[in-house]
Amino acid sequence: MSSRLALSVVLIAKDAADLLPECLESVSWADEIILLDSGSSDGTPQVAARHGAKVFHATEWHGYGKQRQLAQSYATHPMILMIDSDERVTPQLRSSIEAALEQPAPGAIYSLGRRNLFLGRFMRHSGWYPDRVTRLYPASFQYNDHQVHESLETQGAVVTPLKGDLLHLTCRDFSTFQWKQFAYAEAWAKQRYHQGKRCGVFAIFLHTIGAFFKTLVLRAGFLDGKQGWLLSVVNAQYTFNKYAALWALNHTSHASGKGGL
Structure with missing residues (x-):
């Protein structure tokens, strides 16, 4: 019997209908996808549902940290992958995530290296690469309450870096x-x-x-x-x-x- 942990991909989004298809396709292999919509007017919930996501709604905004907490509360699996609509999981990163799920260590937390797009170029320096973000973690952890620049409360846990990039379409316009x-x-x-x-x-x-x-x-x-x-x-x-x-x-x-x- 496989010891693989089930994975919930969690997103918060607003008016991201144009970005969601590629994002959700890059994580379509997950056990479930949770999307918390913040009052979109462009069909974001419908696009998410068509791509297999479970859609929830929260029109009252309390900041990014609390919004991520609420989104995560709808997840039903023991491991969480928190991403944004303008991010894409590359094949190499997917392999690393699946390997981590197959051989889980108790309380293990993982960081992903982001490649950030700026005016047509994926940056390799400038503090924008590898731009590690802690996004794969057990559901017992959660984000802090910060309005912006929110982060995962790791509680002193050791963070393990994964191979592979998370593409971030930071600055398209x-x-x-x-x-x-x-x-x-x-x-x-x-x-x-x-x-x-x-x-x-x-x-x-x-x-x-x-x-x-x-x-x-x-x-x-x-x-x-x-x-x-x-x-x-x-x-x-x-x-x-x-x-x-x-x-x-x-x-x-x-x-x-x-x-x-």
Whole structure:
């Protein structure tokens, strides 16, 4: 009798009808696919159902972390593979996942190496590869509550890297990517503000310059050609937006408390 653990693939999605077919086909070998829809208007639930996914709905948004927790609560199998609609499991990664399921270690958690697409190029440097993310894990684990940049609570467990890439279509359309980055920056700032974090004007520029230097030089972004240079600027811009938004929240709050003076 095989000791293979059954696998639930879990996704959260909104208005991802164009991305889902390739994504779901890449994990069609899983024992079940769970998709939590967040109020799509483009037929995402119908596309997911046609590709064999069990579709659930949650129109109230509480952040990425809690949304992933809710999606995972619908899974019925002992192992979870958490992916996004703009990600695809390559054949080599599938083989690695299936091997891990065939010979499971108690409480084993696995990381996947992502290859991120940026303006027509799958990046090899710039901190975007292998960009390991912890996505294959026992159902006893779950994501934290973070609004953005959520991550799995590993509770000190050893994380084993798997071979094979998870393709991530990060930036297919530059304008859409920029709007998403701005939304992430705003959510990050609000979360830090409610945690009582503060930021000075000098720190804004220090973090911004540091982000550009880290991407281009320390993470060898220059080896990714034109896209590496552009990504360095984008990362700096995103960092500026995060800290400037945090400064603005604190400044506005302080001004309101002083009667606008």
